[in-house]
Amino acid sequence: MKQFISFVIKEARHILRDKRTMLILFGMPTVMMLIFGFAITTDVKNVRLVAVTSQMDHETQAACDRLAASEYFTLTATVPTPREAELLIRSQKADLAVVFGKNFASKHTGIQFIVDGADPNMAQQWTNYAMGVISNMQGSLVNTKMLYNPQMKSAYNFVPAIMGMLLMLICAMMTSISIVREKEKGTMEVLLVSPVRPLMIIVAKAVPYLVLAFVILVVILLMSRYVLMVPLAGSIFWIAAVSTLYILLALSLGLLISNIAKSQLVALLASAMLLLMPIVMLSGMMFPVESMPTILQWVSAIIPPRYYIEAMRKLMIMGVGIGDVMREVGILLGMTVVLLTVALKKFNTRLE
Amino acid sequence: MTLRFLIQKEFLQIRRNSFLPKLILFFPVMIMCVMPWVMNMEVKNIRVQVVDNDRSTQSQQLLHSIEASRYFIFGGQQPSYQAALKEIETGKTDVALVIPQHYSRDLTKGSASREKNGAGSNSAEAQPALAEGKGDMTQVLIAANAVNGTKGSMGGAYLSQIVTANASPNTAAIQSKLSSLFLYNKHLNYKVFMIPALLAVVMMLMCGFLPALNIVGEKESGTIEQINVTPVSKWSFILAKLIPYWLIALFAVTVCLLLSWAVYGITCQGPLWLVYVLAMLLALFFSSFGLIISNYSDTMQQAVFVMWFFIVCIMLLSGLFTPTRSMPSWAYATTYVNPMSYFIEAVRTVFVRGGTIMSVWRQILALGSISLLMSVWAVLSYKKNN
Numbered sequence: 248m249k250q251f252i253s254f255v256i257k258e259a260r261h262i263l264r265d266k267r268t269m270l271i272l273f274g275m276p277t278v279m280m281l282i283f284g285f286a287i288t289t290d291v292k293n294v295r296l297v298a299v300t301s302q303m304d305h306e307t308q309a310a311c312d313r314l315a316a317s318e319y320f321t322l323t324a325t326v327p328t329p330r331e332a333e334l335l336i337r338s339q340k341a342d343l344a345v346v347f348g349k350n351f352a353s354k355h356t357g358i359q360f361i362v363d364g365a366d367p368n369m370a371q372q373w374t375n376y377a378m379g380v381i382s383n384m385q386g387s388l389v390n391t392k393m394l395y396n397p398q399m400k401s402a403y404n405f406v407p408a409i410m411g412m413l414l415m416l417i418c419a420m421m422t423s424i425s426i427v428r429e430k431e432k433g434t435m436e437v438l439l440v441s442p443v444r445p446l447m448i449i450v451a452k453a454v455p456y457l458v459l460a461f462v463i464l465v466v467i468l469l470m471s472r473y474v475l476m477v478p479l480a481g482s483i484f485w486i487a488a489v490s491t492l493y494i495l496l497a498l499s500l501g502l503l504i505s506n507i508a509k510s511q512l513v514a515l516l517a518s519a520m521l522l523l524m525p526i527v528m529l530s531g532m533m534f535p536v537e538s539m540p541t542i543l544q545w546v547s548a549i550i551p552p553r554y555y556i557e558a559m560r561k562l563m564i565m566g567v568g569i570g571d572v573m574r575e576v577g578i579l580l581g582m583t584v585v586l587l588t589v590a591l592k593k594f595n596t597r598l599e
Numbered sequence: 600m601t602l603r604f605l606i607q608k609e610f611l612q613i614r615r616n617s618f619l620p621k622l623i624l625f626f627p628v629m630i631m632c633v634m635p636w637v638m639n640m641e642v643k644n645i646r647v648q649v650v651d652n653d654r655s656t657q658s659q660q661l662l663h664s665i666e667a668s669r670y671f672i673f674g675g676q677q678p679s680y681q682a683a684l685k686e687i688e689t690g691k692t693d694v695a696l697v698i699p700q701h702y703s704r705d706l707t708k709g710s711a712s713r714e715k716n717g718a719g720s721n722s723a724e725a726q727p728a729l730a731e732g733k734g735d736m737t738q739v740l741i742a743a744n745a746v747n748g749t750k751g752s753m754g755g756a757y758l759s760q761i762v763t764a765n766a767s768p769n770t771a772a773i774q775s776k777l778s779s780l781f782l783y784n785k786h787l788n789y790k791v792f793m794i795p796a797l798l799a800v801v802m803m804l805m806c807g808f809l810p811a812l813n814i815v816g817e818k819e820s821g822t823i824e825q826i827n828v829t830p831v832s833k834w835s836f837i838l839a840k841l842i843p844y845w846l847i848a849l850f851a852v853t854v855c856l857l858l859s860w861a862v863y864g865i866t867c868q869g870p871l872w873l874v875y876v877l878a879m880l881l882a883l884f885f886s887s888f889g890l891i892i893s894n895y896s897d898t899m900q901q902a903v904f905v906m907w908f909f910i911v912c913i914m915l916l917s918g919l920f921t922p923t924r925s926m927p928s929w930a931y932a933t934t935y936v937n938p939m940s941y942f943i944e945a946v947r948t949v950f951v952r953g954g955t956i957m958s959v960w961r962q963i964l965a966l967g968s969i970s971l972l973m974s975v976w977a978v979l980s981y982k983k984n985n
Contacts, residue, residue, distance in 0.1 A: 265898070265900075265901065267896070267901050267904075267905065268900060268901055268904055271904040271905060271907075271908050272904075274908065275904075275908050275911075278908070278912060279911065282912065282915050282916065282930070283915070285926075285927055285930065286915065286916060286926045286927065286930035287915060287920070287921050288921060288925050288926065289748070289749050289921050289922070289925060290925045291925070292924070292925055293924040293925070294924070295924075333782065336782060336952070337948070337952045337953065337954055337958060338948070338954060338957070338958035339944060339948055339952075339954075339958065342924075357776040357777065357778060358776065358777050358778075359777075359778045359779065359780060360777070360778070360779040360780065361779075361780045361782060362779055362780065362781050362782060363782055363783065363952070364781030364782050364783050364784035364785065364787060365783055365784060365791070365792055365947050365951045365952060366792050366922060367641065367781075367784060367787035367788065367789050367791075367792060368640055368641065368642065368749065368753075368789075369922055370781055370784075370787065371753065371787065372749075372752075372753065372756075374779045375753070375756045375757075375760075378760075378777050378779075379756070381777060382777065389738065389739050389741060389759040389762050389763060390738040390739065390740050390741065391741040391743065391755040391756075391758075391759055392740060392741065392742045392743070393743055393745035393751050393752070393755065394684075394687065394742050394743060394744050394745055394751075395744065395745055395746050396745040396746055396748060396751065397745070399745050399748035399749075399751060399752050400748060401748055401749075403745075403746055403748070404746055404747050404748060421900075424900050428898075428900070511819075511899050511900070512616075512618070512812060512816065512899065513618060515812070515899060515900070515903050516618065516622070516808075519808070519903065519907070520622075520626075520804075523907075528634065528637045528638070529637060533640070533920060534637055534638055534639055534640055535639075535640070535642075535747065535750070537644050538639045538640070538641050538642075538643060538644070539636060539637055539639065540636050543633070543636055543637060557690075560746055561688075561690070564746050565688060565744075565746065567688045567689075571688060571689050
């Protein structure tokens with residue numbers, strides 16, 4: 248046991264000595280939380296609007312004023328023909344043009360919105376908002392209630408996703424690299440001839456990263472609660488429990504990578520491109536899984552963070568009980584068992 | 600002359616690695632074939648469940664128009680609001696629509712009086728409003744799962760448009776007079792939006808990470824010492840490191856553009872040479888940036904983490920996924936020094952909107968000066984003696 252502890256201390260020293268990596272490890276969650284919490288928004292605001300009208304009569308003026316007075320649009324120019332509005336949009340001086348028909352006031356002819364469709368989502372949202380402002384249909388007939396996230400802040404969606412990504416990154420990538428580095432430098436030989444059992448060496452390597460992952464988890468949760476004001480609606484106990492399971496899974500994945508990779512470069516690229524890219528892209532972190540083609544949905548079904556992120560969104564944001572996330576937890580548990588078995592098996596055969 | 604040999608050395612090093620040539624060949628192909636399908640923030644397949652407390656012809660019509668709408672998947676009916684809420688909690692549905700008990704009766708009665716009342720109190724909770732029922736117009740309640748804000752708000756907005764059109768022919772008439780024309784992307788295809796941005800992603804990952812690992816790799820294996828004792832100058836050493844990545848970038852851009860034409864049928868609307876100019880400038884920025892990080896790092900792990908950190912920040916704040924103008928002002932201020940945001944804006948203008956040099960010269964100028972600054976820094980940060 249004493250030997251084991253000294254190994255853990257040795258490993259912790261490795262981590263603590265590398266100041267720059269430490270800085271990144273704690274700086275990254277902080278910065279990412281801030282960026283995702285505040286900067287990544289799809290709010291409709293500061294949309295540059297161009298009015299297209301041949302003569303500015305009373306009715307046209309009123310409609311323009313109503314659009315400009317709303318918090319979403321700023322009226323930047325008035326041009327006589329749609330052609331000129333299109334040129335303004337092309338050179339990125341405007342996003343949306345409102346074309347009033349001839350004799351708009353007398354005949355109540357239609358209004359056409361010419362929208363920059365380069366970003367389809369925003370284009371649709373801009374049109375929806377502009378139509379809403381013009382037809383003033385925010386009447387009392389419909390009461391729209393935004394559940395769980397009344398202000399529609401993107402942070403609610405992203406905090407669980409950042410947890411899924413960072414925990415995976417720290418545990419899987421860092422453990423695999425630290426093991427492969429020992430192999431590459433030849434110090435692994437020295438460790439293996441020491442009286443500690445080989446398996447214990449690996450466990451000792453994983454322990455500091457386990458602790459680090461927990462510290463980062465706590466940092467993220469505290470930040471999301473007190474800086475981003477994201478409520479922790481569910482029970483803290485179950486959030487911690489599911490996170491622990493996920494951290495174990497990430498550690499076994501790191502162990503597996505370190506068994507396969509022969510050099511640091513390969514371990515790095517394998518974890519960056521085969522692990523990180525799919526996690527960011529396919530786990531439903533930014534891009535909803537249900538919008539993907541079926542084949543990619545199948546691929547995303549084997550990506551562990553997908554289930555963790557789903558479970559965390561339900562537990563943290565929606566505040567449902569553990570019973571409603573049983574499916575996700577079950578899948579995570581199964582994956583952990585499989586990965587750990589494979590990793591340990593590979594590890595043993597390699598040594599003999 | 601020494602430059603030529605140095606470049607030859609770099610290429611030999613890349614070729615001799617068992618992994619890098621495959622990566623350079625297949626990475627752009629993989630990105631172009633898979634990513635446009637993945638990077639799709641399109642909101643579709645919103646699942647709706649309806650609690651119909653009215654069961655009149657009018658509410659049936661509402662149900663039919665929801666079923667007919669291409670935005671929604673009609674998930675069936677629920678007996679009560681609580682049951683629908685449970686469905687949302689288990690993730691079986693996204694939006695619940697509650698039609699109040701006297702929906703149809705109130706509509707015929709209220710259509711005249713509502714005009715006078717104008718926009719009444721919509722602040723009140725829906726449940727008590729449903730319970731009171733009698734006096735005023737009862738409200739249709741839309742409860743949307745807004746954990747994903749965009750999905751929630753768009754689902755809510757479309758559903759309330761349908762409900763309003765169903766409830767008052769007056770608003771329906773106004774709505775029919777409003778039309779919209781989506782320029783450059785008539786079918787609102789998300790791939791058109793994402794493919795030019797993918798060029799940036801490819802540049803970023805290939806020309807950012809490989810140089811970041813390059814010099815630090817030489818440091819770790821000790822071969823940098825051998826360069827340090829030769830009379831090779833700083834400039835030619837760094838230039839010899841940059842030029843291969845430029846050529847790789849040129850190759851990658853060509854592959855990406857060809858694939859976008861062959862696989863998706865999406866071609867550049869503006870002059871193609873502008874796309875190349877922009878991509879080369881971005882490649883210059885990222886490879887210089889990678890070399891700078893490589894120069895300052897001692898281990899590969901450090902280099903990758905630092906690079907990764909910067910790349911994530913640069914990418915997220917560039918407007919690749921979300922519009923920069925929606926950001927708060929402090930975040931918007933960073934886009935003035937973010938080369939990626941200039942690139943994204945310019946490449947979308949050229950590729951999607953068909954802009955010419957006149958529309959993007961400012962971005963080219965800014966991108967060019969940032970890249971030059973970075974490459975000078977890359978040379979200066981390389982020190983031959985410790």
